[in-house]
Amino acid sequence: MRSLGRGTCSEYWDWRAEKHDQSQWSGSGEVQQAVVAAVLSAVPPGASVVDAGCGTGRLSRALAEAGLLVTGIDSSPGMVRKAIATNSVAGRTTYLRADARDIPMPSESVDAVLQSLVLHNIVPDWRSAIWESWRVLRVGGSLVIVESFPPTAPACRRFFMTCTGLVHQRSHFTRAELLGALEETGLSVTSSLQVAIRDFSIDRWAKCVARDARTRVRLLELYQGVPPECREEFGLRQTAADVTITLRHELFSCLKIPATG
Numbered sequence: 578m579r580s581l582g583r584g585t586c587s588e589y590w591d592w593r594a595e596k597h598d599q600s601q602w603s604g605s606g607e608v609q610q611a612v613v614a615a616v617l618s619a620v621p622p623g624a625s626v627v628d629a630g631c632g633t634g635r636l637s638r639a640l641a642e643a644g645l646l647v648t649g650i651d652s653s654p655g656m657v658r659k660a661i662a663t664n665s666v667a668g669r670t671t672y673l674r675a676d677a678r679d680i681p682m683p684s685e686s687v688d689a690v691l692q693s694l695v696l697h698n699i700v701p702d703w704r705s706a707i708w709e710s711w712r713v714l715r716v717g718g719s720l721v722i723v724e725s726f727p728p729t730a731p732a733c734r735r736f737f738m739t740c741t742g743l744v745h746q747r748s749h750f751t752r753a754e755l756l757g758a759l760e761e762t763g764l765s766v767t768s769s770l771q772v773a774i775r776d777f778s779i780d781r782w783a784k785c786v787a788r789d790a791r792t793r794v795r796l797l798e799l800y801q802g803v804p805p806e807c808r809e810e811f812g813l814r815q816t817a818a819d820v821t822i823t824l825r826h827e828l829f830s831c832l833k834i835p836a837t838g
């Protein structure tokens with residue numbers, strides 16, 4: 578059994594549980610709509626889904642309301658408490674404290690696993706969460722992943738890593754590394770979809786993710802002074818008191834294929 582809390586920043590996420598849904602990180606419904614459509618198109622009615630790293634449970638709830646049986650797991654007790662209190666659907670949601678690298682389910686027992694904006698928070702062994710999803714999925718089951726990647730241009734990547742480094746630990750894997758890990762695991766990517774979240778407020782984000790006023794101010798200052806060559810990459814717009822950017826997430830639908838040989 579993997580010990581809970583190891584490398585998961587669970588204490589940080591406990592703190593963030595109260596403010597998480599205000600951060601615009603998942604947009605105003607864009608990610609939710611895309612996730613529900615992707616999962617529903619991949620599973621039979623009433624199917625079982627594990628929402629790994631469920632946070633406050635907003636996606637678990639949307640999936641349950643669409644008729645699925647959802648187990649939301651999260652390594653942060655604060656997130657699990659918040660999910661139970663605010664996003665339970667009678668008879669259709671169960672929330673548990675558990676690690677995405679050690680899902681408390683038998684092998685080949687679930688129809689779909691969702692990992693929304695969770696893999697990059699698993700440091701450093703994010704790949705083991707993909708293997709673990711593969712283990713619990715039945716053959717023909719689906720893994721749906723929502724991720725965001727650091728920019729590839731060196732100056733923008735450096736800037737991004739400076740900013741995220743002020744907030745909490747993060748794995749900085751690339752899109753190619755994620756695709757490589759999926760292939761190695763025996764998961765076939767059947768589709769991918771870009772989800773853009775426009776007018777993402779850095780001021781609002783900083784208030785949700787930084788634990789002290791100094792870090793909040795520093796984050797806003799950094800974005801106000803973003804290197805000119807990165808302005809377009811981030812879709813950056815500056816107002817008197819704030820900076821907004823366009824966040825780009827990508828949703829991958831993957832199928833567990835039968836092992837060969």
Ligand SMILES: C[S@@+](CC[C@H](N)C(=O)[O-])C[C@H]1O[C@@H](n2cnc3c(N)ncnc32)[C@H](O)[C@@H]1O
Pocket residue numbers: 585586587590603629630631632633634635636650651652653656675676677678692693694695698699
């Ligand atoms: C950015 S939030 C995403 C929450 C939710 N999936 C969503 O899309 O709104 C990341 C979540 O992953 C959880 N998390 C981080 N590492 C984890 C791990 N190893 N196992 C399970 N949950 C983890 C955090 O506690 C947090 O709730």
